[in-house]
Amino acid sequence: MFPWRWLALLALIPLALSTNAGVKVKLTEKGLEFGRSLVVGSLQEKLKTINVPDISGKQRVSRIGKVRYTLSGMRVVDAGLPKSTLGLVPGTGVLLSISNAFLNLQGNWRIRYKIIKDHGSFKLGIKDLTISASISVRSDETGRPAVAMASCTSAVGAVSIKFRGGASWLYNLFDHYIKKSLRSTLQEKICPLVADSVSNLNQYLKTLNVLAPVDKYAEIAYFMVSSPEISKSSIELSLKGEFYNIGHHLEPPLAPTPFFLTDQEQSMVTIGISAFTANSATFVYNKAGILSINITDDMLGKLFPGLEMKLQLNMVKDPLIILEANNVTLAVGSSVMAYAIHTNGSLSPLFVLNLNASVSGQVSVTEKKLAGAVTLNGMDMSLGKSYVGDFQVKSLQSILQLVLKVAVLPRVNAQLDKGYPLPNLGKFSLVNTQVQVLKGYILIGTDIKLT
Numbered sequence: 001m002f003p004w005r006w007l008a009l010l011a012l013i014p015l016a017l018s019t020n021a022g023v024k025v026k027l028t029e030k031g032l033e034f035g036r037s038l039v040v041g042s043l044q045e046k047l048k049t050i051n052v053p054d055i056s057g058k059q060r061v062s063r064i065g066k067v068r069y070t071l072s073g074m075r076v077v078d079a080g081l082p083k084s085t086l087g088l089v090p091g092t093g094v095l096l097s098i099s100n101a102f103l104n105l106q107g108n109w110r111i112r113y114k115i116i117k118d119h120g121s122f123k124l125g126i127k128d129l130t131i132s133a134s135i136s137v138r139s140d141e142t143g144r145p146a147v148a149m150a151s152c153t154s155a156v157g158a159v160s161i162k163f164r165g166g167a168s169w170l171y172n173l174f175d176h177y178i179k180k181s182l183r184s185t186l187q188e189k190i191c192p193l194v195a196d197s198v199s200n201l202n203q204y205l206k207t208l209n210v211l212a213p214v215d216k217y218a219e220i221a222y223f224m225v226s227s228p229e230i231s232k233s234s235i236e237l238s239l240k241g242e243f244y245n246i247g248h249h250l251e252p253p254l255a256p257t258p259f260f261l262t263d264q265e266q267s268m269v270t271i272g273i274s275a276f277t278a279n280s281a282t283f284v285y286n287k288a289g290i291l292s293i294n295i296t297d298d299m300l301g302k303l304f305p306g307l308e309m310k311l312q313l314n315m316v317k318d319p320l321i322i323l324e325a326n327n328v329t330l331a332v333g334s335s336v337m338a339y340a341i342h343t344n345g346s347l348s349p350l351f352v353l354n355l356n357a358s359v360s361g362q363v364s365v366t367e368k369k370l371a372g373a374v375t376l377n378g379m380d381m382s383l384g385k386s387y388v389g390d391f392q393v394k395s396l397q398s399i400l401q402l403v404l405k406v407a408v409l410p411r412v413n414a415q416l417d418k419g420y421p422l423p424n425l426g427k428f429s430l431v432n433t434q435v436q437v438l439k440g441y442i443l444i445g446t447d448i449k450l451t
């Protein structure tokens, strides 16, 4: 992406702060559970990489005398996080709680007292490790969500040690003097690893397609327009959700109206695409002139052999998409200019029709795109102007209807079938996706998985 595009995007953000969302994305409890598994999986790996520095010192041990000791080559051989929860603190953030975690380490010991030297290996077990960390969720400067660890505490429960070789008094030495420093050394290392594991999620969040290219005319803005909303059961993101002409962001004469996503607990993520978003698309495409279609002799010739005519379909206003429960309707107000084509190729105007059509739409999700298809519901027409004297418009009704069905709608459907990118994160794919049309928005419920 070119830097200027980013600058343009940044310039939009302050303006957008007060606007309503065109698209909403909600992470449900099931989605949070998935987030938890990512954080905990990452933490478990990181715990295995803990680097424990060598410990050495000298200590007077009763009946033995002064002992010099060194513990070296300590490494984590196993780490387990069997119990963890990710809870929501409404209005604040997310709380990660881990209990019953364990760490097993191995290392070597070496001691020297008087003239005696001895060495061997040991195993160290840390049990009942608990971690509690609060995580903040906010919008970063590019309008993408970002998480960070806000605070963290950890406590190491029981520490046990087993020596191979050596005398039994080694246990006393360890119990009294060494355990404490080892415990605090390890404890200090836990929270920074939690912070890393949380930040690790940002590599995914940073791939949110805040400006998704659609085709050569349009792109969709999906940056966040306000801070994430954290309730007791979900995290909701409000996204701009607006189609723009590429590089030329002109606001349409309509604004998003507030809408509320219904709960879809069986899905990890729910996405609501408002009627505003759909209508910002018709605005952009109509402005780009591509909703005007010339129905040429070729297309008509197949329908009506011998008819030397050209029809020019123009929108008189932006088509309006209306979303009702289980019902997508597109209201089209257009004019049709009819020309006769002479044998020398020149055109002479015949008449102008005012044509209103209503089409029904179906929506579907394939890959990470929302696609559609439309069928003709009905149409009304009247004569706007005639260059060939008065005639009965009704006689043209069935011809026009056929033209729409055979020459126009297939072209529209070919476009709609290509689909429009949904807000998404690069490395995830959508599974178990369901689409539903509700009043004012399209509701998509989906699970996600790492690809």
Ligand SMILES: *[C@@H]1O[C@H](CO)[C@@H](O)[C@H](O)[C@H]1NC(C)=O
Pocket: 289, 292, 293, 294, 312
């Ligand atoms: C349709 O034809 C007219 C000329 O008759 C032309 O001006 C216009 O650009 C054409 N529109 C499209 C979309 O091809």
Ligand SMILES: *[C@@H]1O[C@H](CO)[C@@H](O)[C@H](O)[C@H]1NC(C)=O
Pocket: 322, 324, 327, 328, 329
């Ligand atoms: C869909 O909604 C439109 C109005 O928005 C209405 O005219 C049409 O009858 C509805 N269709 C169905 C199948 O309910």
Ligand SMILES: *[C@@H]1O[C@H](CO)[C@@H](O)[C@H](O)[C@H]1NC(C)=O
Pocket: 342, 343, 344, 345, 346
């Ligand atoms: C083309 O033919 C029509 C009718 O036959 C005629 O009116 C018109 O002048 C011709 N145009 C040219 C450019 O020859």
Ligand SMILES: *[C@@H]1O[C@H](CO)[C@@H](O)[C@H](O)[C@H]1NC(C)=O
Pocket: 333, 354, 355, 356, 380, 381, 382
């Ligand atoms: C088309 O709809 C507009 C209102 O949107 C109305 O004024 C006009 O009369 C309608 N035309 C036809 C032919 O039904």
